[in-house]
Amino acid sequence: MYFAAQKLGRQLARDSNYIVQHIDAAAAERRQILMRLNNLKSNQCNSNTLIEMRRALFDAQYVIDIGFFTDDQLVCTTGAGKLARTITDNPPDYIRTDTQTNTPVRVRYEPQLYLLLFTSRAMEVIIVRQGNYNLIIDTRAFNDKVIESTQWQVIYKSTDKMFHLAGKNGTYEQVKNSAFLPYESIIKCSTNNPGYCTAAKLPWSQFFADNQFLLIISLILISLAGVSSGLLVDYSLAARRSTITRVRKGLKKGSFYWTYQPIICLRTGKVVGCEALARFEDKYGVLFPDQFIPIIRKANLTWRFTQVMIDKVIKELSTLEVLPSKFKISINIFPCDVETGNVALLKDIPVLTDSRFIICLEITEDEYLDSTVAHAHFKALVEAGFNLSIDDFGTGYSNLKNLQNLSFHQLKIDRTFVQDITTEGLKASMIPNIMELVRKFNYTCVAEGIETNEQEAILKLAGVHYGQGWKYAKPMALYDFKTYLISQKF
Ligand code: C2E
Ligand code: MG
Ligand code: MG
Numbered sequence: 001m002y003f004a005a006q007k008l009g010r011q012l013a014r015d016s017n018y019i020v021q022h023i024d025a026a027a028a029e030r031r032q033i034l035m036r037l038n039n040l041k042s043n044q045c046n047s048n049t050l051i052e053m054r055r056a057l058f059d060a061q062y063v064i065d066i067g068f069f070t071d072d073q074l075v076c077t078t079g080a081g082k083l084a085r086t087i088t089d090n091p092p093d094y095i096r097t098d099t100q101t102n103t104p105v106r107v108r109y110e111p112q113l114y115l116l117l118f119t120s121r122a123m124e125v126i127i128v129r130q131g132n133y134n135l136i137i138d139t140r141a142f143n144d145k146v147i148e149s150t151q152w153q154v155i156y157k158s159t160d161k162m163f164h165l166a167g168k169n170g171t172y173e174q175v176k177n178s179a180f181l182p183y184e185s186i187i188k189c190s191t192n193n194p195g196y197c198t199a200a201k202l203p204w205s206q207f208f209a210d211n212q213f214l215l216i217i218s219l220i221l222i223s224l225a226g227v228s229s230g231l232l233v234d235y236s237l238a239a240r241r242s243t244i245t246r247v248r249k250g251l252k253k254g255s256f257y258w259t260y261q262p263i264i265c266l267r268t269g270k271v272v273g274c275e276a277l278a279r280f281e282d283k284y285g286v287l288f289p290d291q292f293i294p295i296i297r298k299a300n301l302t303w304r305f306t307q308v309m310i311d312k313v314i315k316e317l318s319t320l321e322v323l324p325s326k327f328k329i330s331i332n333i334f335p336c337d338v339e340t341g342n343v344a345l346l347k348d349i350p351v352l353t354d355s356r357f358i359i360c361l362e363i364t365e366d367e368y369l370d371s372t373v374a375h376a377h378f379k380a381l382v383e384a385g386f387n388l389s390i391d392d393f394g395t396g397y398s399n400l401k402n403l404q405n406l407s408f409h410q411l412k413i414d415r416t417f418v419q420d421i422t423t424e425g426l427k428a429s430m431i432p433n434i435m436e437l438v439r440k441f442n443y444t445c446v447a448e449g450i451e452t453n454e455q456e457a458i459l460k461l462a463g464v465h466y467g468q469g470w471k472y473a474k475p476m477a478l479y480d481f482k483t484y485l486i487s488q489k490f
Helices: 002-039 046-060 138-143 170-175 202-212 212-241 241-252 289-298 302-318 335-339 342-346 372-383 400-406 415-423 431-440 453-462 476-484
Strands: 063-068 075-076 081-088 093-095 106-116 122-130 133-138 153-156 164-167 187-188 196-201 256-265 269-283 286-288 328-333 360-365 387-393 410-413 444-448 466-468
Touching: 002 046, 002 122, 002 133, 002 138, 002 153, 002 164, 002 187, 002 196, 002 202, 046 063, 046 075, 081 106, 106 164, 106 286, 106 431, 106 444, 106 453, 122 138, 122 164, 122 302, 138 164, 138 212, 153 387, 164 170, 170 187, 170 196, 212 444, 241 269, 241 289, 256 302, 256 387, 256 476, 269 289, 269 302, 269 360, 302 328, 328 335, 328 387, 335 342, 335 372, 360 476, 372 387, 387 400, 400 431, 410 415, 410 431, 415 444, 415 453, 431 444, 431 453
Parallel strands: 269 328, 328 360, 360 387, 387 410, 410 444, 444 466
Antiparallel strands: 063 075, 063 133, 075 081, 093 106, 106 122, 122 133, 153 164, 153 196, 187 196, 256 269, 256 466, 269 286
């Protein structure tokens, strides 16, 4: 666009220079002819006067006819010779003083002049009268193919008025009032002939029509600029909305909240505890645990997240007077925090250690949990009063031999085993084996993802102690959980 604007500007400058050159040339021609003829000091139109007038016309480029006046009466012209009847001159549009001779110059624009010689043809001319002579100046000389501007005008400006002389009337006024787009118009005044100016306009549309190559290049560049700025905007938006940024910010701004899903004793049907399950919502929408949990892990935010969770969950549940003491609150702990040792810090969090509830830490199976350091951490946590539960049992790393050494209290059968019950799949057939281990190592057992009575009945028969799932209740926000608890017997 910059280069196109430069080119358009140059074209307009060329046109306006060309027109001003014509103005100066026409003015010079006018001055030269009138000075010479007036210097002849003829006070009547005789054959000598006519010959001199015709001689002057012969060399002229702009002047197409010359007339001779006595007392405001046209007496003869180069075209028609001596007139049978004199013609009274029309008043001029403006009168200016010729600086060289200090005599008045009368100028009139005539849109349709019928020359005495060519009465069938009307011409657009400027009539200039000085002394005994007038000149008919043809403005078509300005109007040849050289000018590319679609609109132009020549004017004469006196101190308080403007007079049209050639081209399209009104153009100068429009350009002066900035009626056009940038770069598509110009005003230029003659320095040799003060007061004479031109205004020209070459619209962008016309310019591009004549310079299609430039248009194509400009369009390509504009679209490239558009695409790249679009990409930039998209990129920054995407960056802002990227899950990792949302999670990071959400942790600071409180976009995480916790829902509570009851855990039921299968034998009595009573609520014995709940699991706290994280939820996320910010101005861009909701993120699900399978979206934000891996990110929290990847961004090393696990411990920070667990701290926020503990603070929020224990504070919220402590407000529920309906909850009996020894109510079991299960919270999920990242296995990587066992590996880093962060998990040992749980013993130093008073809201946990001083709580009236039993705090159960759910940890999914992981290779690391088998290490001596991990075993030491677990032992210390149990001594500090925590319950430990293997989450999603049967889905991850299972070293059944070591179950005994883990100091765990509970085993949580993954919901895929429960869901398999209805279809009598391979996983479901393993439930009795799992229960054998549970009994052998004196664990309690929770089955998660119980949705139907049938599942519940089979699990109960297999000896599963507790159940969690939509059959009882979906995870609920605190207020709904409270309402739910009030309707339950403990
Ligand atoms: P999880 O600890 O095994 O949690 C149980 C998942 O089973 C939850 O999914 C729960 O909504 C879903 N569930 C419960 N009952 C049913 C049922 O009857 N049918 C079905 N189909 N699903 C049921 P959710 O809430 O999407 O959580 C997914 C996992 O995200 C959790 O699995 C846990 O590993 C992790 N998670 C959730 N909140 C936290 C948290 O605060 N901290 C940590 N470390 N992990 C969390
Ligand atoms: Mg869990
Ligand atoms: Mg689970």
